[in-house]
Amino acid sequence: MMSLRSIVRSAPRALTRASASTVVCRSQAAIRTSSLSAFRTQSAALRPQQASAFSTSIFRSAAANANETDEELSLKLASEIEFEQDVKENEPIPTSVKDYMENGPFKIHDTPGKEEVVLTRTYGNETITVSFSIADLHNYEQNDMYDEDPALSDEDAEGEGRSQERDGEPAEGEEDLEGLTNEPEVPCRLNIVVEKPGQGALTIEAVAQEGAIVMENMFYYKDAKLAHGANAETSHAAQDVYPGPPFGSLDEDLQILMERYLEDRGITQALAVFVPEYMDMKEQKEYLSWLTNVKKFIDA
Known part of the structure; x- marks a missing residue:
């Protein structure tokens, strides 16, 4: 939704x-x-x-x-x-976002005008990078609109309106703020990279949603540069590396230990709550900036 x-x-x-x-x-x-x-x-x-x-x-x-x-x-x-x-x-800035920005282990790199946000920290001799993009918000909303069947939506709305009128509840067209606040949270895709000097890097693809982080895939690169895909050449080279099996197909004990491994490095529930809320704030900020720039161009 x-x-x-x-x-x-x-x-x-x-x-x-x-x-x-x-x-x-x-x-x-x-x-x-x-x-x-x-x-x-x-x-x-x-x-x-x-x-x-x-x-x-x-x-x-x-x-x-x-x-x-x-x-x-x-x-x-x-x-x-x-x-x-x-x-x-x-x-106002949500309390969870404000607390995480002030007390969280990661440094936030948010460049105005760019969709991607990058979080970085060190852990022992490791460099940990977590990145996510507000493009996920746009893609989710577009897919949600395409998935809806207008005919079915009209029929459901008409039926709900009649039912509400019979029950003495607000009729169709009236605001239902409680229903709006119960909208499911947008899934935020995370790209997590753990690097060690001279040892390459682990890349974990995960999703932050509803206060939890769900791991989907895990890759190992001998060359840490391949984990970031900074250009077309490295992205193409990374595609040739054996990806390993889907994370969900691994032994359950291995999955649990890998989740603990990430938690020790700050990939926790607090991060899962922070990312979607920060992404929503950044999207609003970028949209306002975009409107302002377009108006300046039109008025010039």
């Missing part, structure tokens, strides 16, 4: 759909007027004595429409920016 922020974002768009339709109608009317004017001018252009009137009227009309569209787009972007700023102000 979509995240709570995505559901909230869709609300103002739904409320302004009527006004947006009005804008579209106005734009379409302007286009029809422009097209009629162009047709009349083109017909007049067939007469040699009026040929000079063709180019000036067409270009003036097109320029006027372009300026109007730019202004409407800038105003809409300003409205979205204001909404996102209100969301940011009304959503």
